[in-house]
Amino acid sequence: MSGPVSDTMPTDESIVLQMVVGLLYPFMLLFGFYVILNGHYTPGGGFQGGSVLASLFVARYVVYPVDDTDTETLHSIQRVFLALIVIAPSAVLFTGVIARNPEFRSLYLTTMDVLIGVQVGFGLGVAVLRFAFFQGVGKTWHL
Amino acid sequence: MVEIGTILMMGVFAALAIHSKVLRLSIVYLAVFSLLGAFLYLLYAAPELAIAEAVIGSGLVTLLYLAALKRSRVYTVAVVGTGDRDRLADAYISHVERAKALREIRDFFVLREFELQVVFVPVSLDQAVLDPAYDLVVVEDDEGFSAYTEDESYVMLELEMMLRMRGEASMLRFGRYVAEGSE
Amino acid sequence: MRYIASAVFVIGVFVIVTAVTTQHAAKLDPYMYDYMIENFEDDTHAKNAVAAILLDYRMYDTMFEALILLTAIIGMKQFLPGAADLRARDELESVDQTEATGEQSSERPSE
Numbered sequence: 162m163s164g165p166v167s168d169t170m171p172t173d174e175s176i177v178l179q180m181v182v183g184l185l186y187p188f189m190l191l192f193g194f195y196v197i198l199n200g201h202y203t204p205g206g207g208f209q210g211g212s213v214l215a216s217l218f219v220a221r222y223v224v225y226p227v228d229d230t231d232t233e234t235l236h237s238i239q240r241v242f243l244a245l246i247v248i249a250p251s252a253v254l255f256t257g258v259i260a261r262n263p264e265f266r267s268l269y270l271t272t273m274d275v276l277i278g279v280q281v282g283f284g285l286g287v288a289v290l291r292f293a294f295f296q297g298v299g300k301t302w303h304l
Numbered sequence: 305m306v307e308i309g310t311i312l313m314m315g316v317f318a319a320l321a322i323h324s325k326v327l328r329l330s331i332v333y334l335a336v337f338s339l340l341g342a343f344l345y346l347l348y349a350a351p352e353l354a355i356a357e358a359v360i361g362s363g364l365v366t367l368l369y370l371a372a373l374k375r376s377r378v379y380t381v382a383v384v385g386t387g388d389r390d391r392l393a394d395a396y397i398s399h400v401e402r403a404k405a406l407r408e409i410r411d412f413f414v415l416r417e418f419e420l421q422v423v424f425v426p427v428s429l430d431q432a433v434l435d436p437a438y439d440l441v442v443v444e445d446d447e448g449f450s451a452y453t454e455d456e457s458y459v460m461l462e463l464e465m466m467l468r469m470r471g472e473a474s475m476l477r478f479g480r481y482v483a484e485g486s487e
Numbered sequence: 488m489r490y491i492a493s494a495v496f497v498i499g500v501f502v503i504v505t506a507v508t509t510q511h512a513a514k515l516d517p518y519m520y521d522y523m524i525e526n527f528e529d530d531t532h533a534k535n536a537v538a539a540i541l542l543d544y545r546m547y548d549t550m551f552e553a554l555i556l557l558t559a560i561i562g563m564k565q566f567l568p569g570a571a572d573l574r575a576r577d578e579l580e581s582v583d584q585t586e587a588t589g590e591q592s593s594e595r596p597s598e
Contacts, residue, residue, distance in 0.1 A: 200534040204351035210358040219367050250546045266532035273542045284556045293371040
């Protein structure tokens with residue numbers, strides 16, 4: 162067995178990588194939520210913040226390449242959020258509720274940003290993980 | 305001025321990514337290309353696209369390429385030393401990297417579009433050949449370089465045939481390792 | 488030679504496309520984007536014009552963009568083998584190997 166498959170434990174990863182990713186992880190999370198929640202006020206928004214959240218999955222995969230993420234659940238959550246993305250504007254924007262109550266506009270924008278952010282983040286995360294663990298179940302895949 | 309510099313750098317990295325013989329380096333060049341693209345978006349006052357390009361272009365896509373490259377076969381050449389020289393010193397590594405024998409092996413694998421990595425290991429020849437992590441073991445002794453393998457795949461047979469046909473010109477002798485006790 | 492030919496081809500396409508698009512550039516009606524840039528703050532209470540356009544003026548775009556992402560991932564999950572399939576295959580292979588190496592089948596629990 163001399164192929165790419167290696168049976169070493171995840172703890173054999175480079176200690177530098179582990180420390181750097183461990184240090185950066187909370188800041189990446191914070192930056193993702195900052196970009197999502199301030200989408201209507203500063204540059205950014207649902208898609209950009211969602212991509213930053215998806216890069217959290219990538220960072221975890223780099224230091225701990227074990228396929229134990231439940232992608233089915235993430236995919237189901239993504240479907241639910243797509244339904245919400247369709248329902249929220251249909252119920253609020255297209256019916257004219259927002260036009261009659263302009264004080265809810267900021268709330269509506271923030272809600273939409275959060276919905277799109279979660280949808281994109283889980284979607285890209287599932288995509289990357291499924292490609293990364295393609296045919297590698299039960300084994301450890303180092304980069 | 306900064307714009308033109310960035311665009312020229314992007315061109316340079318794109319050309320490097322295409323012309324690099326080592327696929328892993330191509331991926332790194334593509335990541336740098338994406339990062340410069342993100343900087344260019346920032347210069348053109350599109351910070352939203354810059355965030356998306358930086359995260360997706362140099363984060364997610366780079367990881368996907370690396371994971372895909374991992375699926376292709378990577379051949380590992382182990383260089384083990386005999387004698388009393390310090391076999392892991394920088395001077396010795398650069399000496400071996402510049403040797404004609406190793407360049408021959410590298411060209412052979414580049415021509416067939418296989419990924420090749422060369423590692424320097426502080427173990428004996430027997431241990432290295434029997435270790436399944438190494439496909440080819442290269443040893444330097446007084447007479448030059450010799451290559452040993454236990455692998456019987458067609459790639460190694462082809463390499464052996466090429467080296468035997470080149471003979472002395474290849475500066476590399478090829479030996480098939482026979483494990484003790486199998487005779 | 489191949490490099491030169493492809494370089495000439497690419498440069499030719501670039502020149503033709505640039506010439507055509509600059510000659511026949513459609514004059515867009517500036518009414519829409521002038522209106523958006525002037526009024527987005529009053530209309531949507533967003534401080535960021537891009538967010539205003541994405542989440543209010545052009546909401547259908549955003550909705551179907553999210554749908555595209557979901558569709559892509561559904562297709563990916565359809566055509567890539569899933570984790571459950573691969574685990575089942577691994578178990579099948581290990582069972583095959585134990586049979587091939589001559590394990591007594593009576594030792595295995597009956598299904």
